[in-house]
Amino acid sequence: MSTPSVTPSESQSAPPASGAKPEILRRSEHTVEIVSDSGEGAQKCGQIFGAVSAKMGNGVWTVEIIPAEIQPPARSPAGASGNRIRIGTHTVTNWGDRANVVVAFNEQVLLARHRLEALAEDAIIFLEDMWEKHEDEQVRAEWQAALQELSRARYRIIRVPMEEICLTVVDEARKGKNMFVLGLLCTVFQRDMARVKAQIEHQFRTKSNEVRERNIALVELGVRWAEEHLPFRIEVPPTESDRPMVVMNGNEAVGMGAMAAGMDFMAMYPITPATSVSHYLAEAFHKMGGVVHQAEDEIAAAGCAIGASFAGKVAFTVTSGPGLALKTEFIGLATMTETPLVVVDVQRGGPSTGLPTKVEQADLLAALFGQPGDAPKVIIAPATIEECFHSMITARRIAEAFRCVVMVLTDANLATGVQPFPRPKLDPRWQVRQPDQRPVPKDTRPYEWDARSGLSRRFIPGQPEGMFVATGLSHDEASRVSYVAATNALGLKMRSRKMAVLSETLRPPEVRGDATGDLLVVGWGSTKGAIEEAVDRARAKGLKVSSTHLTFLAPMQPGLKEIFGRFRKVMTVEINHSDEPNDPFITKENRRLGQLCWLLRAHTLVDVDCWSRCYGEPLRPDHILGGIERMFTKGEKR
Amino acid sequence: MSGPEYSLLDGDVCADERHLAIEDYSSAVPRWCPGCGDHSALGAMQRLLESEQLKREKTVFCSGIGCSSRFPHYLKTYGFHGLHGRALPVATGIKMTRPDLHVFAIMGDGDCCSIGLAHWLHAVRYNVDMVAMLLDNNIYGLTKNQTSPTTPQGHKSNTQQQGSFLPPLNPLTATLGITNCSFVAQTADWVPAHLFQTLKAAFHHQGFAFVRVLQRCPVFTAGIYQDAVRHPDNVELLTHPAGICDPDAEGLYKNHISHDPADLHEARRLAEGGNGKFRLGLFFRDASRPRYNETRALPKYTAEEKIEILNAELDRYAV
Amino acid sequence: MQSDDRVSRTLKELAGPISSFRSALASAVEDVRGILSTWRSAQSDSGEQRRAELGCFAAGRIDVERFATLLAVEEAVDAATVARLEGIFDLLSDLADQKDGVVRVKVEPGAVLRDAVAAALGRIGRAFGAARVVGLSRSHRYEDSLHQRFLREYPYALWSSSERQIAPPLVVEVAGQDLRAEGLAEFLDGRQKIVLVAQGKCPPAPLARLVSPGVFVVQAAEPVALAAFAAYQGPGIAALVPESAALFTHDPQAGARSWDRLKVARLPQEDAVIRLEGLSASWQRECLRQLQEIATAPPAPAPAAAGAASNGPAGAQVERLAAWLLKRADLQGL
Structure with missing residues (x-):
């Protein structure tokens, strides 16, 4: 170990902990991040950690941290790739605020998370320290600069010679560090090692025995290192339940929901982040007689689906913003010819190509009003991964019964997030009948x-x-x-x-919290868990806040005006752009609002306000709480 | 898994049936201009339906937008009159999910060769079993005289008033150049018997049968095919025992080219034209090319079977 | 005399087409059961069905009762229609329960073969008639005066081409002396197959006059000879005949010319004719001569004649011109 040249806070180079019993830190929930360069397997590590936690009975929410490029430069903040896993004693409904435990494969990706304010002030950080003595002078300089910048925070940085240890088992440490880290994390969080090994067997079932054995050996190295060096363990007690659960991401849930609805024709064109629905269906759909048709373009995908529906099916197509724009004319045609059609839009950052891998909720108005001429349609927004599954069944039925287009708006957060939910009890009556x-x-x-x-x-x-x-x-x-x-x-x-x-x-939406109060927060789609957590915290602080979450955006659920009337103020929370009220030139008259906010104002004639944040990431409860508090502190200016 | 089973209650088993006359296939009175070549194409198509005794409820005509795309409205079958350029994706979706239906796609030159070009190219490659008829009048007629991709160079229109700037696109060579192309023929509205025989051959072809019909627009491109109509010498007929046999046309046109439709290389050469003459007949046919609707065909399962399969899927995601 | 053994072996050879008809019949029984249960439950618990169809996502979000009333597309059904459908259910179940018996016919000695076959097809046809009545009832087109008779008898003449495609083969036991097959020509359409199991002595070539280009015609001694017959996707008639009769196969797929299609394995001498009331010896001999005639290729044309046929370009042109003129004159319809 080198002599730390920076602050004491990062100098903790893991004193031997053998002998003494480690300290147990008990928490009701904890957020873990694993970040690396692209291709170093951090996501695999996170997936296994999340799945094992779910199997042990913890609430889990997993989100991928995805760089926009396929091969971003190594050791760059922009290339940070990995997973955030939030585990809790009870159900976890969102990705949380800041990470409590971070594993970083290099200091640059760590820096990226630091700069995004993604890390808790007292975060425990496991950092690969091979870079400090790297042969390249520039790498060494970057290390020093990064640690200097990080030293301004109060992180507890634990340096881990990952490469050095892994090389005792494998020739190329780059491919093995993730399993070592898995062993380390599972020791810290006291995961059931039998389940860990079973999960590795499952994840690498298509690989050779040799690969599986090597991975288990690496995990054991991580376990041993943690046992020898770490004087603490973190305990997030699980809740025992014998309810059967499944765990999957939102795109898989959409695909499976479509199958449960008996739909057997899907036409698509590859587009991020919607494509993995087709990846999943390409693997499973044909087993039950379903065809995934990869069309020549987005337009043809919509056209083929409409043809199939005209011929007696209820077909669907899956896309994202730019693809939705291209399908516009055909969606109008389906409306005009009253041909049933389900369109899933996995929303991403826009406009134009925008932020392909990142979340945004900015297609609502395009979905509703995208067609020239009047093209009424149904819009549903599932809020959870479980709802991604079940909404497809309802969407199919409504499309058929009303001979109309039903759009299901999910987003990149749901698409790549992983969450356990109760295993659906399949019902043959969900399925579309033969023509x-x-x-x-x-x-x-x-x-x-x-x-x-x-x-x-x-x-x-x-x-x-x-x-x-x-x-x-x-x-x-x-x-x-x-x-x-x-x-x-x-x-x-x-x-x-x-x-x-x-x-x-339709029935009026439920209000969470008191039926009357000072502020009603209205959300839609994937933000539900984060909003509710923020509102609960605000209520704990004594603020009279309630929330409601809309799943039908068109037509709207009834009773909104009456519900809004019971609150002094109403505010939407959304992941799309709205002008900051205090920014230059922004006045009450010209301020552009969140998309749901526009709709609600038109629909209810209530002076609905909005708070939105559009940083290409899911909303954090602490940020939403900030937005709520601002409504109470900014006085009556507006 | 259920096999190809059926019930006596299926529509096509217990349906009433009688011999259908041409009038039984006719719907509304066509509203094309007098002298429009589309009348002839419609007549030949009705003759085809009658001669094949196609079940009206089992037949679907898809079209795009344009004069030609009114075609389905004049037939007593199912029809889908959709978007400009997009007849083929709809037709593809229909045939892929309902192989029991007879599918026809009717397009104009703007539809097929301009706004819907991507679909045309890929439909040829998919080789889904259907008849695709291009009614090529070399102009946008419905929107009143704008240059189309097949408008002859120098021909004046409302959008290119000094005359079309570019040499016209050749739909035959384009189609023959596409991978997996399986049937390409050319015929003309003024030889109805040949048009009928061509449609018949196209209908019996298994795969994507592309038929280009040289079609006169008496209003905007009256002169374009005049030479061929008035002077049979300006037409060359492709003849072959395996090709399209029409004694009428063989009697009318003295210039015969014996062309074996199995010869793709020669088909491409002949499609190039170059001597100013119009060539009618079957350029290429290969029924052995893979058909996407068959490649992707899958057995059907009952609701209960699907549940069993899906439960096995859910097992993979169980915790 | 050999009888039941040949019948059961014939049924085995024809198992494919018989089972496909029987499965269509069984599906129809299930369909009708389904329609009846939907109609019966339409009054009672449509709400439960609608709720289930909408899935779990609708729970708490959609008022399923209202949704159900909006979508009551299946109009109310009157009692007479339900009763009619119940009758059809019994009829179809009864036919299905007969198993292979549904395709077996025994012709009483001395009875007219053609009439016995017509009656048997009319009985089987009730399955088609019933299916039609179901369709008519569901689309509100049923009328007692026009359609009720379909359930009593549905004669072959009324069968649609689709029905003729899926009709089951008929296995007919008939005394050899009653084997007058000419009258059966009208039933040889679609994919209809008829197998006549002749008992006792019979005329030497009872099926000769049914040979026509698209009909599979077999006279054989043993059912095992019927494999190609059973697989043929068109009409056919077969007779299992005693040693004394002709043995031949006319397979429409075997060639373009009659002598390619007709293969005669055994042609008895003219003294094979039997004494029969109403069927003279010369008539029976004529049948044998017809077989021989069809099965024999004409002698190769003389070289001179061949030259004349392809008489250079001029000759071809004349022929083409003639063909063209004939077509112009539209003589085909005359």
Whole structure:
């Protein structure tokens, strides 16, 4: 070990702890980060750690830390890649605030997290220290500079000669450090080592025995090092439960939900971060007769799905912002021809190519109003990974029953986040039936809109006597092209009426916390867990805050105006851009607001305010709490 | 797994049926201009439906936007009149999920060769079993006289008033150049018997059958095909026992080129043209090319079977 | 006389087409059961079904009762329709329960073969008739005066081409002397197969006059000879005949010309004819001569004639012109 040339706080080079019983630090929840250069396996390490924790009965939320580039330069802050795993005694609903324990494979990726204020003030950091004596002078200089910068914080940095130790077992330490770190972390957090080994067997089931044995040997090295050097252990007690659980990410949940809904045709074009839905389905869909069609472009993917739906299926397509833009015309056509279609939009940073791997909730208005002309449709936003699964079943059913487009808005946070949830009890009645092929009743027409509800019976090719031509042109009830103004007006009215009818069947959203108060926080989508945690903290501080979370964005759930009226102020919390009220030139008149905020103002005529943060990462409860407190402190200026 | 089983209650088993006449396949009265070549194409198509006695409920015509795309409205079958340039993705989605349906895609030159070009190229490569008919009048007609990709160089239009700047795109060589191409033919609206025989051959081809119909627009491109119509010498007919046999056309046109449609290299050479003559007939056919709808065909499962499979999936994610 | 043994072995040879019909019949029984249970439960618990269809995500978010009333697309069904469907369920179940018996026919000695086959097809046809009545009932097109008879008998003449494609083969036991097959020609359509198991002596070539280009015709001694017949995707008729009769196979897939298709394994002498009331010896001999005629290739054309046929370009042109003129004159319809 070198003599530390910086502050005492980083000098802790792990004194031998043998003999003395380690100190137990008991916590109800803890957040762990593992960061490395891309390709060093930090994500694999995090996945196994998260899965083992879930199996032991802890609440878990796992988020990937993804660089935007495939091969970012090594040892650069921009290249930080890895996982954040938050574990708790109870259910964990979001990725938390700052990391309590960090493992960094080099000081540059650590620096990146530090600069993003992702680390707790008293974070325990395990840092690979091979760089200090690196042969390259510049690397040594970077190390010194980084540690200098880090020394301003009060982290507890524990230096670990990862490379040196790993080289006793493998030739190339770069490929083995992650398993060593896994052993270290599992010792610190007292994970069940039998489960750890079982999980390794599972994760590397396609690899050779040799690989699995080597990985287990590396894990054992990590265990031994931790036992010999660390004078503390962290305990996050699990909750015992015999409820069967599954653990997966949101994209896998969307794919599985589609299968549970009996959908068997998906057309797509590769786009981050939606593509892994197709990766999953490409692996599993065909087992139950489903086809993933990789189309020539986003437009064709929508077109093929619509063709399949016209022919009797309820098909779906999965995309993200730029792809959604391209599908716009076809979504309008599906609306006009009343062809059922489910569109999953895994939202990412925008506009344009934006931040492909990062989260944003900025497609809401595009989803709702993206089509030129009036194109009413249903928009659902699942808030959890479990809801990613179940929303697909409901989406399919609504699309079919209302002959309309249903958009399911998830985001990069849900797509890559991993969370355990109760294993769904599958029901055959969730599944779409085979296309109806019986003759259509005498004297019925393909758009015989029920005058009250706008609903009509769907005709499917193959049905005798049902022959009609679906058209994107204005048409009458028999689907004959009609330029008569009254006919067009009737079609517009009927397609819109269906949304009103659906909204009539919706129930008002639940309010979490008191039914009245000073502030109501309104959210949608993946931010639910973070918002609720922030609101709970605010209430613990004595603030009269409640929250509600919307899952139907179009049509809106009823009763919003009445609920809003019970609070002095209403504020949305969203991951999209809104102008800071105090920024130059921003006035109450010209301030651009969060997307849900715009909608709620129009919908309820209530003076809804917003707080949003758009940093390409999920919202943190502490940040939201800051936004809530600001509403109480900024007085009545606005 | 359930096999290809059916029930006596399936629509196509217990449906009423009788011999269908041409009128049974006709729907609304066509609203194309008098003298428009689309009338002839529609007539040939109706004749095909009648001669094959296709079940009307089992037949789907997809189209894009343009004069030609009104086609489905004039037929008593199912139809999908969709977006400009996007007939093929819809048709592909239909055929892939419902192999029991007969699928036709009707496109104009703007549809197929301009805004929908990507779909055209890939549809040829997918080789999904359907008939794709390009009604090529060399102009945008519905929107009133704008240059299309196939407009002859120098032809004046509302958008290129000094005459079309570029040499026209050749849909035949383009199609013949695409991997997995399996059927390419050219015919013309003024030889209805040949048009019918071409559609018949296309219908019986297993795979993506691309038929380009030289189609007169009496309003905007009246003169373009005039030479070929008035002077049969300006037409060369591809003949071969394996090609399209139409005694009418063989009697009318004296210039015959014996061309074996199995010969792709020669097909490409002939499609190039170059001598100013219009070549009609079957350029290429290879029924052995893989068809994507068959490559991707999968057995069907019952709801209970699906649940069993999905439960096995969930087991993989169980904690 | 050999009888039941040949019948059961024939059924084994025809197991493929028989089981595909029976499975379609069984599916129809299940379909009707499903429709009935949907109709019956439509009144009672549609809410539960709708709730289940919407999935767990709808819980607490969607008022399922309201949703269900909106989507009551299956209109109310009257009692008469339910009763009719119950009758159909019994009819189809009964046919399904007959197993292979549904395709077996025994012709009483002295009865007319054609009429017995027509009646048997009419009985089997009730399955198609019932399926049609279900379709008509569900689409509100059923009318007692027009359609009720479909359930009593549904004669072959009414069968659609699809029905003719999936009809099961018929295995008919008939006394050899009653084997007058000419009248069966009208049933040889779609994929209809008829196997006649002749008992006792019979005419030497009872099926000769049914040979036509698209029909599979077999006279054989043993059922094992019926494999290709059973697999053929078109109509066919077979007779299992005694030693004294002709043995031949007419396989439509075997070639373009009649002598390619018809293979005669044994042609008895003209004295093989039997004494039969109403079927003269010369008529029976004519059948044998017809077989021989069809099975024999014409002699190769003389070289001179061949030259004349391809008489250079001029000849070809004349022929083409003639063909063209004929087509123009539209003589085909005459």
